Amino acid sequence: xxxxxHIRRRRRGLAVLACAIAAGLAGCSxxxxxxxxxxxxxxxxxWSKDSGITLQQAAAVPYASMGIRIGDEPERMLxxxxxxxxxxxxxxxxxxxxxxENGRILRSAGFGHGxxxxxxDHGDPLIQAEHGDRSVRRTLRFADFQDLNxxxxxxxxxxxxxxxxxxxxxxxxxxAHRVDEHCDSEALDWSFxxxxxxxxxxxxxxxxxxxxxxxLAPVEIEILRPPSVR
Numbered sequence: 001x002x003x004x005x006h007i008r009r010r011r012r013g014l015a016v017l018a019c020a021i022a023a024g025l026a027g028c029s030x031x032x033x034x035x036x037x038x039x040x041x042x043x044x045x046x047w048s049k050d051s052g053i054t055l056q057q058a059a060a061v062p063y064a065s066m067g068i069r070i071g072d073e074p075e076r077m078l079x080x081x082x083x084x085x086x087x088x089x090x091x092x093x094x095x096x097x098x099x100x101e102n103g104r105i106l107r108s109a110g111f112g113h114g115x116x117x118x119x120x121d122h123g124d125p126l127i128q129a130e131h132g133d134r135s136v137r138r139t140l141r142f143a144d145f146q147d148l149n150x151x152x153x154x155x156x157x158x159x160x161x162x163x164x165x166x167x168x169x170x171x172x173x174x175x176a177h178r179v180d181e182h183c184d185s186e187a188l189d190w191s192f193x194x195x196x197x198x199x200x201x202x203x204x205x206x207x208x209x210x211x212x213x214x215x216l217a218p219v220e221i222e223i224l225r226p227p228s229v230r
Contacts, residue, residue: 053067053075053077053170053224057077061077061079061224061225063079063080063225064079064080064225064226064227064228065077065078065079065080065223065224065225066078066090066221066222066223066224067221067222067224068096068098068219068220068221069219069220069221070111070216070217070218070219071217071218072217076092076094076096077092077224078090078091078092078096078098078221079091079092080227081097083227083228086101087099087100087101087106088100088101088227094110095109095110096108096109096110096111097109097110101124102124102126102127102130102202102203102205103126103130103196103198103203103204103205103208104118104124104126104196104205104208104210105210105212105219105221106118108212108213108219111212111213111216111219112216113145113147113212113213113215113216114145114146114147114212114213115143115144115145115212115213116143116144116145116146116151117143117144118141118142118143118144119141119142119152120139120140120141121139121140121141121142122139122140124139124141125137125139125157125159126159126179126181126196126205127202129159129161129177129179129196129198130198130202130203130204130205131202134161135161136158136159136160136161137158137159137160138156138157138158139156139157139158139159140154140155140156140157141154141155141157142154142155143155143185145213145214148214150187150188153185153187153188154185154186154187155183155184155185156183156184156185157181157182157183157184158181158182158183159179159180159181160179160180160181161177161178161179161180162178162179162180163177163178164176164177164178165177165178165197167197167206167207169206169207169222169223169224170224174197174199174206176197176198176199176206176207177197177198177200178195178196178197178198179195179196179197179198180193180194180195181193181194181195181196182194183211185214188214190214192211192218193209193211194208194209194210194211195208195209196208204223204226205223206222206223207220207221207222207223208220208221208222
Protein backbone atom coordinates (compact mmCIF):
# COMPACT_ATOMS: atom_id res chain seq x y z
CA UNK A 1 0.00 0.00 0.00
CA UNK A 2 1.45 3.42 -0.88
CA UNK A 3 2.59 5.43 2.12
CA UNK A 4 0.19 8.28 1.28
CA UNK A 5 -2.75 5.84 1.47
CA HIS A 6 -1.41 4.49 4.75
CA ILE A 7 -1.26 7.99 6.23
CA ARG A 8 -4.78 8.84 5.06
CA ARG A 9 -6.16 5.63 6.51
CA ARG A 10 -4.35 6.19 9.80
CA ARG A 11 -5.71 9.72 10.11
CA ARG A 12 -9.26 8.60 9.33
CA GLY A 13 -9.02 5.92 12.01
CA LEU A 14 -7.65 8.30 14.61
CA ALA A 15 -10.40 10.80 13.79
CA VAL A 16 -13.06 8.14 14.37
CA LEU A 17 -11.51 7.17 17.69
CA ALA A 18 -11.26 10.79 18.73
CA CYS A 19 -14.97 11.13 17.98
CA ALA A 20 -15.69 8.03 20.04
CA ILE A 21 -13.98 9.24 23.20
CA ALA A 22 -14.87 12.93 22.98
CA ALA A 23 -17.64 14.50 25.01
CA GLY A 24 -19.98 14.87 22.06
CA LEU A 25 -20.38 11.19 21.29
CA ALA A 26 -23.92 11.47 19.99
CA GLY A 27 -22.76 12.28 16.49
CA CYS A 28 -20.79 9.04 16.18
CA SER A 29 -23.70 6.62 16.18
CA UNK A 30 -24.70 5.19 12.82
CA UNK A 31 -28.21 4.39 14.05
CA UNK A 32 -30.43 7.41 13.45
CA UNK A 33 -33.01 6.00 15.89
CA UNK A 34 -30.55 5.63 18.76
CA UNK A 35 -28.71 8.44 20.52
CA UNK A 36 -25.31 7.95 22.04
CA UNK A 37 -26.50 8.78 25.60
CA UNK A 38 -28.95 5.87 25.37
CA UNK A 39 -26.16 3.48 24.43
CA UNK A 40 -23.84 4.77 27.15
CA UNK A 41 -26.59 4.55 29.77
CA UNK A 42 -27.31 0.95 28.81
CA UNK A 43 -23.64 0.03 29.10
CA UNK A 44 -23.35 1.76 32.48
CA UNK A 45 -26.36 -0.08 33.86
CA UNK A 46 -25.18 -3.45 32.58
CA TRP A 47 -21.53 -3.36 33.53
CA SER A 48 -20.29 -4.47 36.98
CA LYS A 49 -16.74 -3.47 37.90
CA ASP A 50 -16.49 -6.19 40.53
CA SER A 51 -17.33 -9.30 38.54
CA GLY A 52 -17.76 -10.70 35.06
CA ILE A 53 -20.73 -9.83 32.91
CA THR A 54 -23.79 -11.95 33.65
CA LEU A 55 -26.44 -13.19 31.25
CA GLN A 56 -28.95 -10.83 32.83
CA GLN A 57 -26.66 -7.83 32.40
CA ALA A 58 -25.95 -8.67 28.76
CA ALA A 59 -29.64 -9.22 28.03
CA ALA A 60 -30.46 -5.80 29.49
CA VAL A 61 -28.52 -4.08 26.70
CA PRO A 62 -30.58 -4.06 23.47
CA TYR A 63 -27.57 -3.34 21.26
CA ALA A 64 -24.76 -5.43 19.81
CA SER A 65 -22.22 -5.83 22.60
CA MET A 66 -19.00 -7.53 23.59
CA GLY A 67 -17.12 -8.28 26.78
CA ILE A 68 -13.52 -7.14 27.00
CA ARG A 69 -10.80 -7.97 29.52
CA ILE A 70 -7.26 -6.59 29.72
CA GLY A 71 -4.95 -9.07 31.40
CA ASP A 72 -6.33 -9.90 34.85
CA GLU A 73 -8.69 -6.92 35.03
CA PRO A 74 -12.45 -7.44 35.42
CA GLU A 75 -14.46 -7.86 32.25
CA ARG A 76 -16.11 -4.73 30.86
CA MET A 77 -18.84 -4.27 28.31
CA LEU A 78 -18.48 -2.44 25.01
CA UNK A 79 -21.41 -1.64 22.76
CA UNK A 80 -21.46 -1.18 19.00
CA UNK A 81 -21.59 2.56 18.35
CA UNK A 82 -21.06 2.63 14.59
CA UNK A 83 -20.85 0.10 11.77
CA UNK A 84 -19.76 0.40 8.17
CA UNK A 85 -19.36 -2.26 5.53
CA UNK A 86 -15.77 -2.91 6.60
CA UNK A 87 -15.39 -1.88 10.23
CA UNK A 88 -17.12 -1.62 13.58
CA UNK A 89 -16.58 0.92 16.34
CA UNK A 90 -17.12 -0.39 19.87
CA UNK A 91 -16.98 1.81 22.94
CA UNK A 92 -18.13 2.13 26.53
CA UNK A 93 -19.07 4.57 29.25
CA UNK A 94 -15.52 4.26 30.61
CA UNK A 95 -14.18 5.89 27.42
CA UNK A 96 -12.61 2.80 25.94
CA UNK A 97 -12.90 2.48 22.17
CA UNK A 98 -11.75 -0.08 19.63
CA UNK A 99 -12.21 -0.48 15.89
CA UNK A 100 -12.50 -4.02 14.57
CA GLU A 101 -12.59 -5.50 11.09
CA ASN A 102 -13.67 -9.13 10.77
CA GLY A 103 -13.03 -9.64 14.48
CA ARG A 104 -9.51 -8.23 14.52
CA ILE A 105 -8.76 -5.11 16.56
CA LEU A 106 -7.12 -2.56 14.29
CA ARG A 107 -7.20 0.53 16.52
CA SER A 108 -7.68 1.18 20.21
CA ALA A 109 -7.96 4.04 22.68
CA GLY A 110 -8.43 4.34 26.42
CA PHE A 111 -6.11 1.52 27.51
CA GLY A 112 -3.14 3.68 28.47
CA HIS A 113 -1.15 2.20 25.57
CA GLY A 114 -2.88 2.10 22.19
CA UNK A 115 -2.67 0.59 18.76
CA UNK A 116 -2.97 3.53 16.36
CA UNK A 117 -3.29 1.69 13.04
CA UNK A 118 -2.57 -1.59 11.24
CA UNK A 119 -2.07 -2.08 7.51
CA UNK A 120 -1.63 -5.52 5.91
CA ASP A 121 0.78 -5.98 3.03
CA HIS A 122 -1.50 -8.39 1.15
CA GLY A 123 -4.72 -8.49 3.15
CA ASP A 124 -5.60 -9.97 6.51
CA PRO A 125 -5.29 -13.80 6.40
CA LEU A 126 -7.93 -14.02 9.12
CA ILE A 127 -10.50 -13.13 6.47
CA GLN A 128 -9.48 -16.13 4.37
CA ALA A 129 -9.68 -18.36 7.45
CA GLU A 130 -13.20 -17.10 8.11
CA HIS A 131 -14.15 -18.18 4.59
CA GLY A 132 -12.87 -21.72 5.10
CA ASP A 133 -9.20 -21.44 4.11
CA ARG A 134 -7.42 -23.83 6.49
CA SER A 135 -3.91 -23.36 5.14
CA VAL A 136 -0.93 -22.03 7.09
CA ARG A 137 -0.14 -18.52 5.91
CA ARG A 138 2.77 -16.15 6.54
CA THR A 139 1.99 -12.45 6.39
CA LEU A 140 3.55 -9.05 6.80
CA ARG A 141 1.79 -6.10 8.36
CA PHE A 142 2.74 -2.64 9.58
CA ALA A 143 1.58 -1.14 12.88
CA ASP A 144 1.59 2.37 14.31
CA PHE A 145 2.12 3.10 18.01
CA GLN A 146 1.59 6.80 18.50
CA ASP A 147 2.55 6.81 22.20
CA LEU A 148 5.91 5.24 21.29
CA ASN A 149 6.38 7.58 18.32
CA UNK A 150 6.89 4.47 16.17
CA UNK A 151 5.12 4.15 12.84
CA UNK A 152 4.96 1.50 10.11
CA UNK A 153 6.61 -1.04 12.42
CA UNK A 154 6.84 -4.34 10.48
CA UNK A 155 5.42 -7.50 12.05
CA UNK A 156 5.89 -10.90 10.45
CA UNK A 157 3.17 -13.36 11.41
CA UNK A 158 2.17 -16.97 10.82
CA UNK A 159 -1.48 -17.93 11.08
CA UNK A 160 -2.63 -21.54 11.17
CA UNK A 161 -5.84 -23.47 11.90
CA UNK A 162 -6.03 -25.57 15.05
CA UNK A 163 -9.35 -27.40 14.62
CA UNK A 164 -12.80 -27.07 16.12
CA UNK A 165 -13.33 -26.34 19.80
CA UNK A 166 -16.27 -25.76 22.11
CA UNK A 167 -16.28 -22.42 23.91
CA UNK A 168 -18.72 -21.09 26.49
CA UNK A 169 -20.09 -17.54 26.41
CA UNK A 170 -22.73 -16.52 28.96
CA UNK A 171 -23.34 -20.18 29.77
CA UNK A 172 -23.97 -21.16 26.16
CA UNK A 173 -21.84 -23.77 24.39
CA UNK A 174 -20.65 -22.61 20.98
CA UNK A 175 -18.81 -24.70 18.40
CA ALA A 176 -16.02 -22.59 16.91
CA HIS A 177 -12.98 -23.03 14.73
CA ARG A 178 -9.75 -22.05 16.45
CA VAL A 179 -7.02 -20.17 14.58
CA ASP A 180 -3.61 -19.44 16.15
CA GLU A 181 -1.32 -16.62 15.10
CA HIS A 182 2.30 -15.98 16.08
CA CYS A 183 3.94 -12.63 15.35
CA ASP A 184 7.44 -11.19 15.69
CA SER A 185 8.72 -7.64 15.51
CA GLU A 186 12.50 -7.31 15.42
CA ALA A 187 12.18 -3.52 15.53
CA LEU A 188 10.47 -3.64 18.93
CA ASP A 189 12.02 -6.91 20.18
CA TRP A 190 8.46 -8.15 20.62
CA SER A 191 6.90 -11.56 20.04
CA PHE A 192 3.34 -12.57 20.81
CA UNK A 193 0.59 -15.08 20.13
CA UNK A 194 -3.02 -14.33 19.20
CA UNK A 195 -5.92 -16.78 19.24
CA UNK A 196 -9.25 -16.47 17.39
CA UNK A 197 -12.35 -18.64 17.70
CA UNK A 198 -14.29 -18.25 14.46
CA UNK A 199 -17.99 -18.64 13.78
CA UNK A 200 -19.36 -20.41 10.73
CA UNK A 201 -20.59 -16.94 9.74
CA UNK A 202 -17.81 -15.06 7.87
CA UNK A 203 -16.75 -11.94 9.70
CA UNK A 204 -17.92 -13.09 13.12
CA UNK A 205 -15.26 -14.05 15.66
CA UNK A 206 -16.90 -15.26 18.86
CA UNK A 207 -13.85 -14.89 21.04
CA UNK A 208 -10.24 -13.82 20.65
CA UNK A 209 -7.08 -13.07 22.58
CA UNK A 210 -5.16 -10.28 20.87
CA UNK A 211 -1.93 -8.43 21.61
CA UNK A 212 -2.16 -4.76 20.67
CA UNK A 213 0.90 -3.09 22.17
CA UNK A 214 4.26 -4.23 23.60
CA UNK A 215 3.46 -2.48 26.91
CA LEU A 216 -0.14 -3.72 27.20
CA ALA A 217 -1.36 -7.07 28.55
CA PRO A 218 -3.24 -9.31 26.09
CA VAL A 219 -6.80 -8.23 25.32
CA GLU A 220 -9.55 -10.86 25.42
CA ILE A 221 -12.87 -10.09 23.76
CA GLU A 222 -16.03 -12.16 23.37
CA ILE A 223 -19.23 -11.36 21.55
CA LEU A 224 -22.22 -11.12 23.88
CA ARG A 225 -24.80 -9.98 21.33
CA PRO A 226 -23.71 -10.28 17.68
CA PRO A 227 -24.13 -7.29 15.37
CA SER A 228 -26.43 -7.54 12.40
CA VAL A 229 -24.92 -9.09 9.29
CA ARG A 230 -24.38 -6.63 6.43
